[in-house]
Amino acid sequence: MSSNKASQTSAYYKEPGPKLDKESPFESMMERFRFAADILKLDEGMFQYLARPVKQVIVSIPVVMDNGKIEVFEGYRVIHDNVLGPSKGGIRFAPDVNLDEVKALASWMTWKCAVVNVPFGGAKGGVRCDPKKLSQSELERLTRRYTANLLEVFGPDRDIPAPDMNTNEQVMAWIMDTYSMNQQRTETAVVTGKPIILGGSQGRREATGRGVVTCTLAALSKIGMMPNKSSVVVQGFGNVGSVSAELMYEQGAKVIAVSDISGGYLNKEGLDIPAMIRYMKENNNSLEGYSEADKISNEELLELECDVLIPAAKEDQISRHNADKIKAKIIAEGANGPVTANADSILEQKGIMVIPDILANAGGVTVSYFEWVQDRQGYFWTEERVNRRLNRMMRSAFDNLYKVSGEYSITLRQAAYVYAIDKVAATLKLRGIYA
Numbered sequence: 167m168s169s170n171k172a173s174q175t176s177a178y179y180k181e182p183g184p185k186l187d188k189e190s191p192f193e194s195m196m197e198r199f200r201f202a203a204d205i206l207k208l209d210e211g212m213f214q215y216l217a218r219p220v221k222q223v224i225v226s227i228p229v230v231m232d233n234g235k236i237e238v239f240e241g242y243r244v245i246h247d248n249v250l251g252p253s254k255g256g257i258r259f260a261p262d263v264n265l266d267e268v269k270a271l272a273s274w275m276t277w278k279c280a281v282v283n284v285p286f287g288g289a290k291g292g293v294r295c296d297p298k299k300l301s302q303s304e305l306e307r308l309t310r311r312y313t314a315n316l317l318e319v320f321g322p323d324r325d326i327p328a329p330d331m332n333t334n335e336q337v338m339a340w341i342m343d344t345y346s347m348n349q350q351r352t353e354t355a356v357v358t359g360k361p362i363i364l365g366g367s368q369g370r371r372e373a374t375g376r377g378v379v380t381c382t383l384a385a386l387s388k389i390g391m392m393p394n395k396s397s398v399v400v401q402g403f404g405n406v407g408s409v410s411a412e413l414m415y416e417q418g419a420k421v422i423a424v425s426d427i428s429g430g431y432l433n434k435e436g437l438d439i440p441a442m443i444r445y446m447k448e449n450n451n452s453l454e455g456y457s458e459a460d461k462i463s464n465e466e467l468l469e470l471e472c473d474v475l476i477p478a479a480k481e482d483q484i485s486r487h488n489a490d491k492i493k494a495k496i497i498a499e500g501a502n503g504p505v506t507a508n509a510d511s512i513l514e515q516k517g518i519m520v521i522p523d524i525l526a527n528a529g530g531v532t533v534s535y536f537e538w539v540q541d542r543q544g545y546f547w548t549e550e551r552v553n554r555r556l557n558r559m560m561r562s563a564f565d566n567l568y569k570v571s572g573e574y575s576i577t578l579r580q581a582a583y584v585y586a587i588d589k590v591a592a593t594l595k596l597r598g599i600y601a
């Protein structure tokens with residue numbers, strides 16, 4: 167790629183136009199995609215190809231509930247592309263899952279895999295349901311029927327699901343079993359994020375948070391800051407947020423605030439993160455009632471004075487409504503899409519370094535790739551080996567994008583899109599269009 171300062175005037179670049187209150191995640195993704203396509207002077211046909219998912223499946227999932235009544239849920243699987251390899255991406259269970267969101271998330275998986283040089287395309291799935299209202303056996307029936315409806319889509323060489331919001335190792339075990347029963351052989355590589363005993367990988371559960379921290383440490387060093395002199399705020403205390411908070415705490419950082427759905431917890435002297443994790447585990451996975459901190463709202467938490475802000479909860483948390491009030495020096499996007507496209511330029515003007523989701527949280531899919539490799543080889547690695555390789559891949563992806571951002575005078579997010587789109591487009595060009 168040659169050096170080329172960004173211009174925003176091509177056919178692809180649409181002025182954002184009147185701002186909507188709630189930004190569509192797919193439109194947020196497209197806005198960034200257009201910007202990068204413009205820099206790359208991407209051929210119009212290539213643009214059209216990469217803008218659309220190759221497959222979008224909507225399934226109806228009837229479940230016999232514990233009370234004997236049938237309830238029908240809606241499920242989705244979107245394959246954005248399979249240019250670099252089989253498509254890869256998690257499955258989320260949430261009441262507000264919809265096709266627009268799943269399409270955006272599937273595209274992000276394509277760019278994410280390209281950014282960390284993992285040989286997968288991008289996909290995402292979801293079921294619109296409230297998992298908190300389902301019993302364990304209802305959840306199992308829902309998962310198995312969703313998998314059964316997608317037997318022709320999934321496969322270790324075709325499309326490989328993984329955990330995402332509200333899905334866990336147990337859900338992955340049911341997917342693996344349902345697929346395997348239908349194939350009449352055990353096929354562990356059809357899904358990642360499985361329990362270790364079923365062919366899961368050491369370090370997979372912590373991988374996303376670990377990758378967030380690798381990138382955060384790299385970013386801190388770029389701005390000349392020591393981790394043990396930095397203050398950190400983490401939004402979300404699930405798998406990604408709690409591990410990120412814990413690893414930053416282990417680095418000697420002062421984690422001054424964290425939050426979960428029960429709200430935010432602030433202690434300017436620094437929170438005792440291991441104690442909070444213990445508390446959460448003993449308290450039904452909630453921080454509700456934790457007393458060694460001041461209670462604040464999730465909104466207040468985002469606007470705290472700090473060096474590093476890690477939004478690790480959900481989409482659309484930093485938008486044009488509050489971007490102006492963010493005081494962090496670095497934002498490391500643990501969640502997918504926590505900053506809307508409309509907020510990007512506001513943060514850029516404020517000089518905040520944003521480590522984009524498709525880099526910051528790519529540790530999860532990187533270790534998913536390791537898991538798939540291990541399953542296919544039937545040879546399992548130590549946790550130390552997994553973490554070492556993860557660290558190496560994340561660090562080299564960060565350094566690479568940092569270089570691209572310097573070459574084009576663009577943000578890290580724009581650099582991530584430029585690098586990823588260039589890579590996928592170059593691969594597609596070599597493969598050609600099958601007629």
Ligand code: GLU
Pocket residue numbers: 254255256257326327328329330331358502527528530531532534
């Ligand atoms: N759901 C995770 C993500 O958004 C992991 C995907 C995977 O491991 O395939 O990156």
